[in-house]
Amino acid sequence: MAEGSPMHVFITGGTGLIGSAVVAELLANGHTVLALTRSDASAQAAEQAGAEPLRGSLADLDVLRAGAARADGVIHLAFSNDFSSPEALAQGVAEESAALAALGEALAGSGRPLVTVAGTPYIPGRASTEADPLSTAGPVGGRGRSVTAALELASRGVRSTAVRMPRTVHNNGTGGFAGLLTAIARRSGVSGYPGDGEQRWPAVHALDAAVLFRLALEQAEAGTSWHAVADEGDRVRDIATVIGSRLNLPVEAVPTESFGTLGQIFATDQPSSSVHTRQALGWEPKHPSLLEDLENIQA
DSSP, X not given: OOTTOOOEEEEESTTSHHHHHHHHHHHHTTOEEEEEESSHHHHHHHHHHTOEEEEOOTTOHHHHHHHHHTOSEEEEOOOOOOOSSHHHHHHHHHHHHHXXXXXXXXXXXXXXXXXXXXXXXXXXXXXXXXXXXXXXXXXXXXXXXXXXHHHGGGGGTOEEEEEEEOSEEEBTTBOHHHHHHHHHXXXXXXXXXXTTSOOEEEEEEHHHHHHHHHXXXXXXXXXXXXXXXXXXXXXXXXXXXXXHHHHTOOEEEEOGGGGGGGHHHHTSOOOBOOHHHHHHHOXXXXXXXXXXXXXXXXX
16 A cells, blocks of 8 residues: 555544544544444444444454454554453453454554554653553553564564553543543542652643554554653642642542552653654644643533
């Protein structure tokens, strides 16, 4: 396929916060979209967005293979996002691992792109870069192993790449870790933050992230990783302060354990850089920063 030619793209997770923005970005740039949909509601949402729905879930490996076989490229975004217990998280990781393997099987030897999603890595003492490896240990280490295996498909004729997402992907004041802090604040009556609040979280607007997924699909070389980071690191106390202001709630430090499964991740300083991504792919975030976007929270 000639560079710049329209592509028929199979996408998983195409009706979520990030996926719906990616679908719109693809369609606006001349591509067509086949979207995996788990329900009548998501199928209807996909159709209304201009995509063709393909009914199935991440667990339906034959459906995934069929979708990939019909496409010029694949973008994988779906994940269970069930962090309620270590067991639920492990189940989601295992499901995603099998799904990525099935998609890779279908694309092997074709030279077609497979763009998958990961998180920016945590590197003690500095901002992580695209050259840093993903963690394969800890509660989400299985996702790191799955994405690493997908990148290794480059040796089997798949143009596999990974777009690494920051801890908060936001749009209109919702989404990501900041969205979780907002939800917890509504429930508890306190806009809380773990530790001293000096730890930094990177962030990106969903519409800017969508552009990077398209650029990776169209341009990225096999085996490469990219950082969808617009804000290198906002202090969690600053995030909690805006949330408290919008919800008219007190802003206070709260025990790390009160955040459950994600507590230790919430408490970690984890800034991230996207200098290489911007230079190599020409990606330029243009939408509001996290702290600006949080002003859209409705009390």
